[in-house]
Amino acid sequence: MDVNEELRETENSGKIVLGSNETLDATRSGESKLTILSTTCPAQVEKDIRKCSVKEKVPLYYYPGGAEELGLALGKPFLVSAMAIVDTGDSNIQELGDVLNEDQLE
Template sequence: MTDVESLIRAVLKTGGYRLGSKSTLKALKMGEAKAVIVASNCPEDVLEAIKSYDVKVMVYEGNNMELGAFCGKPFSVAAMAITEEIE
């Protein structure tokens, strides 16, 4: 398991996250996002918008369908905002 996968598992347990590009960008605008995880095939325009904020961006090695499945969701997830500090 990679560091990013370990981080996702920890975040899923705490509930301190937002799934999806729109929710992630909203969390960034509100100053709630501590870090962002993006799928390897995250759309370029979304990635550029995320990178315009001063936040750590990590890349999940799988695609958006795999990230959604890893998060236990039946839909694709291109971006995920972490909204709580993880120890």
């Protein structure tokens, strides 16, 4: 599966939420179907999102690139360190996520 292609398809046909606070809110509420974090996501943001992900059983995926690469993959001219997929649209992106359990929290 080409992650970047699935991200673009999700953005075109589904609904995404960008930004640390918005992603945290979507994950906390269970609205997110998949939460994605870049490798350069700030540690505290990652920790907070991971906790919500476990509590709400929202799958979490670590994008293999930094915020710049994730932003470019989405066709955005800015950094994206965290995002939530609210509606997958016609994509298969949800297959990427793993549901974490409490023993995986640090």
